[in-house]
Every structure is written in structure tokens, then in C-alpha cells.
Amino acid sequence: MTSDHCVIEADGLRRTYAGGYEAVGGISLRVTRGEVFALLGTNGAGKTSSVELLEGLAPPTAGTVRVLGHDPYRERAAVRPRIGMMLQEGGFPSDLTVAETVRMWAGCTSGARPLGEALAQVGLGHRAKVRVKQLSGGERRRLDLALALLGRPEVLFLDEPSTGLDPEGRRETWELVRSLSEEGMTVLLTTHYLEEAEELADRLAIMHEGLVVASGTPAEVTASRPSRITFTLPAGVTPARLPLSLRAAADGSRVSVRTESLQHDLTELLVWARQSDVRLDGLDARSASLEEAFLDIARTQKTGV
Known part of the structure; x- marks a missing residue:
């Protein structure tokens, strides 16, 4: 695996919070272009803290991270237009309609997809005029995904993408993620649904107490048991x-x-x-x-x- 093919690179990544609690204890990751990579772990394992470092939302305490060849925190202007992020909570104004929310987000996004395309991609075209507060939990997750994809990102970060979705919605989301990967988009996801990781991930890493304790393809990880x-x-x-x-x-x-x-x-x-x-x-x-x-x-x- 050459650095030319690596889209996400982390070496010795650490994150220590005030009071001395070390959430990430020195992890190293490589994610290649077009790959779906799943980061798994029990609650408190350090997944979210790690992803926030990769997304550039916080600086690491130690170690290095590169996304598309740049430091995502210090060179945020170079990285942010090329990545999409779906957080666990979107926090959208509840009185706006779905269409108004997408238009508002598009105003802050370079090269945003047309409204109709953005909503159709996640199966929300028929809900364009509905207020966000009237959406189900699964529909809100679809809206989160639509906004993460709005700028046609090269790298997509998905934090628990199918939480709240019914089985049909989950399968549709999986199909969308697969199609995005086939088109060359790099996807890094965290999930508590192990079936989701097994279905989607080309490779994965399992974290425990801030460290990566197992990694490889799903088949390699399961073969060790x-x-x-x-x-x-x-x-x-x-x-x-x-x-x-x-x-x-x-x-x-x-x-x-x-x-x-x-x-x-x-x-x-x-x-x-x-x-x-x-x-x-x-x-x-x-x-x-x-x-x-x-x-x-x-x-x-x-x-x-």
C-alpha cells in the first residue's frame, strides 16, 4: 500500500482530555481510495474521539494525521471542501422544511448537488415540504446523509449512519454506500451494527480502551476466532x-x-x-x-x- 493510494493516514495518534484521561492511546490507520473502512469498539473504546481527529474537529495530543495529504486540523481550508461528515446528531432547526434545510446547507457548500438530486439520492424527495420536526428518527438520519453528500465529497465520514432506520432503510443506505465506494469515494464509518460492518467494510479495526486490538478484512478478523x-x-x-x-x-x-x-x-x-x-x-x-x-x-x- 503506497502513500499515493492512502487517503487517510494516522500514525501514533493520541488524544488526552483535561484531567489526563487518554481516550486514544496511539493508533495507526491506513485507508485507501475507494475503500470502506469500519472503526468498531465497545462504548468508551475511543472511536468517536479518533474520528474527530481524522475529521479535523480537534488536534491530536500526539502523533500525525493526514487526510488527502493534508493535516485536517491545521490545513482545514484545504480539506473541508473535499470531505463529508455525518455526525450522530445533525442539530438542524426544527421549524425549517427539508428543502429549506438543504438549501441553507447548500449555501455553505462548494459545488453543491441540486436539491432534487440530493433528496432523491437518500429517498427523501417526497418529504421536501415537511418540517424537520415532523420527520421520523430514520428520516432525520437520511437528511443527515443527504447533507454529508451534498458537496460530492472524496472522503465520507459516517458516524452510526443507520441508527433509527428500519430494516428496509438500512439496506437502502448500505446499497448507497456501496455505490459511492464503487464510484471511488472513500468511506470511514463507525457503527454498533456489526452486521453493517460485515456487509460494507473492505477492512476494519476494533478498538478497546483507546487502542486498536484487531484489524484486517472481516474475513481475517473472524478467521482468528x-x-x-x-x-x-x-x-x-x-x-x-x-x-x-x-x-x-x-x-x-x-x-x-x-x-x-x-x-x-x-x-x-x-x-x-x-x-x-x-x-x-x-x-x-x-x-x-x-x-x-x-x-x-x-x-x-x-x-x-
Whole structure:
């Protein structure tokens, strides 16, 4: 990955608040052009503090950050027209209509999209004359996104983009983010919806207590965690009869096997079941999901085990 392809670069980034609390403890990130990068973490992990540094909303206590080759805080005039930001709360005047809000924002945005295009892009064209205070929570998030995209940014920061959206709205937002990435836009998002990160992210980083504790593609992160085989044994067959090589835990007749070698252990289980004439009801074998990997990482970091 060369610096020519890096759109967001952070090295040893730290952020310490008054009183000595260090929210970001020295992270390094690289995000390439056209990539969707997800920043994940438990509450208080330092995600929002990190993104604010990348957006140029605050200076780092230590370390360096570059967005499109510039320091986003000290060279804000060079960076701000080329990025879009969707914060957790838009804070728009509630008595303005949707159309009036977009026009107001367009007056402060270079090369703003036409009103109709901006609203159609996020599915709000039919709500143009509705006052902001009459919008649902999901519609307000769509308006936030419309304004973040208004200036046709090269880099888009999305902070919890699908909060408040119904399942259909969430899927539509995902499709829009994918299309923007395919057009060359770089997207950095934070989200509590791990399915969202798994669906959208080319790469991701998981933060805990101000540090990046895991990173890579979703497949790489999940591959580092055990796969799982679950099934129910018939009456009269105890887990003690399973092959000794299978590390199994049982809750009654329901058995769960955690494995680092899914294909090998599943094959061994099926051969044993056939030879023993045992039916495995509800058999389910799968690699770890991102949610399982995330929870496992969080538990490991908390307990140190």
C-alpha cells in the first residue's frame, strides 16, 4: 500500500482530555481510495474521539494525521471542501422544511448537488415540504446523509449512519454506500451494527480502551476466532460417546463444539455419527461471525484471558 493510494493516514495518534484521561492511546490507520473502512469498539473504546481527529474537529495530543495529504486540523481550508461528515446528531432547526434545510446547507457548500438530486439520492424527495420536526428518527438520519453528500465529497465520514432506520432503510443506505465506494469515494464509518460492518467494510479495526486490538478484512478478523458446530444428540446418547478429539460442551442433549479446524472436525463428527448410527438433529456448522469475533475480543481484552 503506497502513500499515493492512502487517503487517510494516522500514525501514533493520541488524544488526552483535561484531567489526563487518554481516550486514544496511539493508533495507526491506513485507508485507501475507494475503500470502506469500519472503526468498531465497545462504548468508551475511543472511536468517536479518533474520528474527530481524522475529521479535523480537534488536534491530536500526539502523533500525525493526514487526510488527502493534508493535516485536517491545521490545513482545514484545504480539506473541508473535499470531505463529508455525518455526525450522530445533525442539530438542524426544527421549524425549517427539508428543502429549506438543504438549501441553507447548500449555501455553505462548494459545488453543491441540486436539491432534487440530493433528496432523491437518500429517498427523501417526497418529504421536501415537511418540517424537520415532523420527520421520523430514520428520516432525520437520511437528511443527515443527504447533507454529508451534498458537496460530492472524496472522503465520507459516517458516524452510526443507520441508527433509527428500519430494516428496509438500512439496506437502502448500505446499497448507497456501496455505490459511492464503487464510484471511488472513500468511506470511514463507525457503527454498533456489526452486521453493517460485515456487509460494507473492505477492512476494519476494533478498538478497546483507546487502542486498536484487531484489524484486517472481516474475513481475517473472524478467521482468528474458533468456528462452531452445534447439534442435538438423541435420547440415550451422551456427549461422552463423542470422539475424544472434539472439544465439546453440552447443555443437556444440545452439544456445541468449538474448533480451529472446521472441515476436519466436522468430517470426524459425521463419520462417527454414521458408524455409530447416531442422528444429529439440528446440525449447524459455521465459521465465527463478526459479532462472535467482536464479543470474543471484547471478553478477552476485559479478562486478559
